[in-house]
């Protein structure tokens with residue numbers, strides 16, 4: 723699994739790596755643009771809204787929201803990623819933080835219209851993901867949404883087939899979403915809409931019950 727130093731080294735080449743995988747419809751980033759565009763369009767339903775991005779990376783998604791007048795808070799543990807994102811969003815509140823420590827105190831009393839997270843939560847185990855995501859629900863405004871785009875599979879069998887097809891570059895240290903398992907582990911704590919976008923990528927839209 724990449725630690726923050728690994729992401730620092732990847733930061734300058736990150737967008738290029740994603741593009742090659744996405745253009746060729748390959749694991750892990752097949753569907754990346756559609757996933758980010760869909761989350762962008764959902765978030766744009768409100769004007770000048772409050773957005774939190776978990777693992778914003780080079781700011782591909784949030785810099786577009788920032789340019790459209792949304793207020794951006796963000797968490798990421800890589801200083802390399804943060805400096806690229808900061809150059810695109812100088813006034814955003816970008817905090818260097820490891821989400822394995824939960825949420826920083828400074829954000830705990832905030833409320834958001836949208837909490838977005840793309841291609842980041844697979845760095846948490848399934849248990850850690852669910853516990854972290856449940857902790858985000860109190861930060862939502864009444865009609866707010868959590869929009870997660872990530873490597874995801876409809877079933878465990880689909881994940882296993884993808885692993886077999888990509889065994890030479892499968893990342894054994896990442897924990898991908900399995901839609902039905904994730905939905906049931908939320909245990910009715912929120913509403914959950916699931917959209918499978920590519921053979922290995924999907925979107926989860928969570929809202930208060």
Ligand SMILES: C[S@@+](CC[C@H](N)C(=O)[O-])C[C@H]1O[C@@H](n2cnc3c(N)ncnc32)[C@H](O)[C@@H]1O
Pocket residue numbers: 726729776777778779780781782797798799800803819820821822839840841842845
């Ligand atoms: C694959 S990149 C995704 C970046 C961006 N959201 C996108 O869709 O292109 C994963 C990002 O999550 C961050 N990240 C990974 N694990 C993290 C952790 N435990 N705490 C905070 N950030 C983390 C990395 O630094 C990196 O910027």
